[in-house]
Amino acid sequence: MSDFSPGQRWISDGEAELGLGTVLNCDARSVTILFSASQETRTYNTRQAPLTRVMFGSGDRVVSADGWQMIVDDSQMSDDLITYVGEDHQGQRRELPETKLADTMQFDQARDRLLTGQVDRNDWFDLRFRTLHHHQRIEQHSALGFAGPRIDLIPHQLYIADEVARRHAPRVLLADEVGLGKTIEAGLILHRLLVAGRVERALILVPDSLTHQWLVELLRRFSLNVSLLDEQQSEAHGSDNPFESAQLILASQGWLFANAHRQAQAQASHFDLLIVDEAHHLDWSNEGSGPGYQCVEQLAANIPGLLLLTATPEQMGIESHFARLRLLDPERYHDIARFKDEERHYSAVAGAIDALDALPANIEAREHIEAVADDRDSQALLATLCNPEASTEQQDAARAQLRDALLDRHGTGRVMFRNSRRHVGGFPExxxxxxxxxxxxxxxxxxxxxxxxxxxxxxxxxxxxxxxxxxxxxxxxxxxxxxxxxxxxxxxxxxxxxxxxxxxxxxxxxxxxxxxxxxxxxxxxxxxxxxxxxxxxxxxxxxxxxxxxxxxxxxxxxxxxxxxxxxxxxxxxxxxxxxxxxxxxxxxxxxxxxxxxxxxxxxxxxxxxxxxxxxxxxxxxxxxxFTGSPGERLLRWYHEGMDAFSAPHSIGSDLFDAFGDALADALLDDTMLDEIISETREMFIAKLAERDAGRNRLLELNACRPARAQQVIEAVRELDDDTALPRYVERALDIFGVDSQEIGNGLLHLQPGQHMLDGLPGLVKGEEGFSATYDRHQALARDDVQRLSWEHPLLREMMGRILDGTMGNTALALLGHPAIPGGRLMAELVFRTHCPAPKTLHLNRFLPPTAVRVLLDESGANLTGKISFTGLGKNLQKVNKSLARDLIKNRHDQLREMLTQGENEADRELPSIVEAAEARMRTQLDAELARLTALAEHNPSVRNEELDALKNERQALSDAIENTRLRLDAVRVIITVDPNA
The missing domain is CATH 3.40.50.300 (P-loop containing nucleotide triphosphate hydrolases)
Structure with a gap:
């Protein structure tokens, strides 16, 4: 049956993880399916819908939405809807309309393909199992989203990305000095959230002059394909909303801020994350705001996540800085007078942190700290630090904990990250x-x-x-x-x-x-x-x-x-x-x-x-x-007026705004130029003093915590050095029809093979392909070389096709071994945990699709612990498909029994998997919730929405994990043969 009717149950062939879908409505051209378990809705073309109708047969077990189960005996059709008839677990005769089937049920494709004689190659089955194993391992890895980008492993960048990407709908101001990598930090955060599934769509607004830079950075460093939207591109979409045309939209601020119609379209489009570069150019005051600020304010009110980037957060005045924070959290930052009062307190906090190194000997330092650290826990840490009987290790631990506590209490420290070159270090002369x-x-x-x-x-x-x-x-x-x-x-x-x-x-x-x-x-x-x-x-x-x-x-x-x-x-x-x-x-x-x-x-x-x-x-x-030229006079203004060649200081833009016009008039007049240089120098010194105030000192200390940053770096290096990656890539490329050739110096050249499967990123039939390396440093040195990692689009596409499709989920092989008599039947069953849940929960960090392998022989013996997957695979021989179909047809009844027994064997493993996932989730989220709850008592930057979201997330994750079930993912039939025959 291929016609659609409301109420029918279908599954997606390419997105099996969505669960069981229900037809909401349909017409001659399209059909809309609701996948309730994963809270997703899809609309398909009726002629090309990648869907399979769910129709159970005699002997199949079905589950109702109310939780009771039934073994199907028969089925009836009425008005294009099926009603199943059978017995429940108490032996009572029941009827179950398909509209009442549980949303979490899955259509068991592996079982049906096997029993109808559809078998794939053994190396496909092998790749499927290994893909499931590696996917499970990588999805839980703490470096997920950070190991793939083409970046140096720089502590402050990775710390900020890790800290921000952990949060629910992060809203922060990235304010590192020029050259410290704000674009990389934003790209890392975006990449991590996309890979984790916590963000699906993002809008990136940048100045006109930086659109190319962002396009290049996101493509070259993060392998993110961004759609650059302008008026010409927008008009090409006709009456459709152009902001719905791609997952990632990059747009010029100048274009969008000047176009009310396009702003309305952007606001009507759903985005999970908004990124705004050069945010200090957004004009705001108590009296009013500019069109750019108004546009971002309206977008930020509807988009959960917000990253504002600026190298000059305060150089345009305290009101301008307050305006940026107001975009992040309008409830927290609504009164500029109150904000200024808080700012005056930060110098005392900065002084207290600096005074920690003088303890326990310096009494004045202790008094300074006591005036700031006035809560019970901080006082206890201070007492330990000043206790003469405490060991050096105890004092050092107390000092570190007290420093972190003071930094956490710093109001804007959670929403603003600012590193300076003097704090980061490692820059050349x-x-x-x-x-x-x-x-x-x-x-x-x-x-x-x-x-x-x-x-x-x-x-x-x-x-x-x-x-x-x-x-x-x-x-x-x-x-x-x-x-x-x-x-x-x-x-x-x-x-x-x-x-x-x-x-x-x-x-x-x-x-x-x-x-x-x-x-x-x-x-x-x-x-x-x-x-x-x-x-x-x-x-x-x-x-x-x-x-x-x-x-x-x-x-x-x-x-x-x-x-x-x-x-x-x-x-x-x-x-x-x-x-x-x-x-x-x-x-x-x-x-x-x-x-x-x-x-x-x-x-x-x-x-x-x-x-x-x-x-x-x-x-x-x-x-x-040229001596005496205007160009030489311009150089003098840079050199003498602001030390522009010695080091970046993020003040140049303010100085140019103040003196640019006068400077242009002075390029032919040395006397006028001398006056401008003198005034520029005076303003430059004053701006430096503002920059180095106590508040910035606090921000620098809070913007990178070295121990945590080192943990992230070590996690990334662990994936960099993963020896399993090249072996997996070699297998996958061979199966997908990609030719791989070593060209020296650790480089590979990948190009489409004669029988390559379509749609692989970076590989188009008839084109030359690309060069790649596994080495991070080599990839950084050459823009024309891609870096292969578990997060590379090519790897993710191949793994996704395997896990979401039927590729390799059935196979048949012959086993010739002297110790095993010929003619015996074995079944290698691979079950996968199935737990439909919204992508935003990022359930995979605690319970990714997990494989449970069961190896049975025809007598019912479980050989899983005795024969490994790799050991078995080395002794298997392939068989042609026609013979495989005949063998399966002759063993139907035995295979059905073995599939049922395998399901029972696998179900015994499920409770331990669920328990371990629940424990991992509780350990991480309970600790984070306790920390934020305690912090909220002292730091108003911890939003109530953030606490509520974390509580709701914990409960939703617990419910999802509890409802985890196993489904048959792949099955390989093994027939033993006499090796001497």
Missing amino acids: RRLHLNALALPPAYRRILRRLERDDDYLDELLIETGMDHPDVLIYPDAAYRELSDDPLNSEPWFHIDPRVTWLLEKLSDDSETGFANDKVLVIAHHRETAEGLAEGLRVLGGYQAPVFHEGLSLVERDRAAAAFADEEDGCQVLVCSEIGSEGRNFQFCRHLVMFDMPQHPDQLEQRIGRLDRIGQRHAIEMHVPT
């Missing part, structure tokens, strides 16, 4: 090398006329089509735009001394030269980068790849790979400004800034491509400047 050059005549003519003629600047802007102050800072660009001038007939790179200087440095093998090193060159304009690369080739014979916004993603990858290759790669890579976004080249230590960017953030982005955690050398920054 920055060295600035200035190289003064004479202006070439063609550039000097323009500058001298500007100095003599006040009106010439306006003429120049019109003639070149450039903006002010671009026309002053980038003389090569102005030269190109004035190419009609007879004096400008020669290509700019022939007359620019910076090109000659760079060529000399590239061939210089002295300590100050580049001859033996990689060099990254960044210029502001794409045309400058292209011309410079051409100049290096024509004038010096250097083949320098160019990296700019006009290239496709693949072309950029190739350019970056050509630069990264240590043996055969290019010495120099030339980038436009986009080269300072989204790509890291920490294997390189020489950075040539061919010109100066206008904005301090762009300058820091340039340096940040090399100045990363993991950089092993000092950063050598080389800046060729």
